[in-house]
Amino acid sequence: MHSDSAKLGKFRLDGRSAIVTGGANGIGFAIASAFALAGATVHIVDLSLDAASDAVQRIAQAGGSAKGHACNVAVKEEVDRVFGDLLTRERIHILVNNAGIAGIGRVDTTTAEDFDRVFQVNVKSVFHCTSACIGSMVKAGGGVILNMASISASSGLEDRFSYSMSKGAVLSMTYSIARDFLKQNIRCNAISPARVHTGFVDGYLAKNYPGKEAEMFEKLSAAQPIGRMGEPEEVANLALFLCSDEAGFLTGVDYPLDGGFVNLR
């Protein structure tokens, strides 16, 4: 959809710079690609410089412009250093807080260490990256922030206690940021996908269901009433819309992208 839209001149991001955390793989990579092909300069922030550089190369081959940065977004000092460096050189118009990890277990099978790890990566990172960018967005007269939540925030997925907790916090931060910066022309929204087919899912199946991956893949697909998982590009299409000027009237909203998961089960 984004390439057709680009031809029509809608949803363009020419002259904009965007940061996409966790942009080397999966949903983040699809978002970084869609933004770059819509004309943005994209900064891919990920754990490893090699992975980020590989993503940058794939985007360049497709005709887009991107740069890669190594940064663990769970660590405030790293975010302050990498983002601080970037912000002294250019204006950042769009921040996509996408980096995230899984957390398996119920309240009685989740260790305090697992809880903290998921909290650090999925929750603190949104705080670190947003607080690093927001001052410069205010100074520049506006910006757009998009947070990757999950249907687990509102539906409490089975055996996903810490993960659901973390995505609930992502939603609350979305509403809070949107309200506090309405007058500063900063829009903040969230996308809540159901299961999307990425390395996140494949890694989970390989680790937890060795030899039964195909069977479990079918089971996870059937959890969406529409009968399949989402594709990263489908999340990217919505992200592109929400971060474009076409979505100028939208802020403080969570968008389920879920094949009917929330309303049709």
Ligand SMILES: NC(=O)c1ccc[n+]([C@@H]2O[C@H](COP(=O)([O-])OP(=O)(O)OC[C@H]3O[C@@H](n4cnc5c(N)ncnc54)[C@H](O)[C@@H]3O)[C@@H](O)[C@H]2O)c1
């Ligand atoms: N795949 C799904 O089914 C699904 C569903 C709902 C929500 N989400 C959310 O979407 C986001 C992306 O998921 P995905 O499926 O593309 O995952 P993925 O594992 O395919 O990619 C995540 C990327 O984030 C990076 N990352 C992880 N921790 C990081 C850190 N501390 N600092 C910097 N980078 C880090 C990883 O290196 C990786 O490149 C996550 O927030 C996830 O919770 C995914």
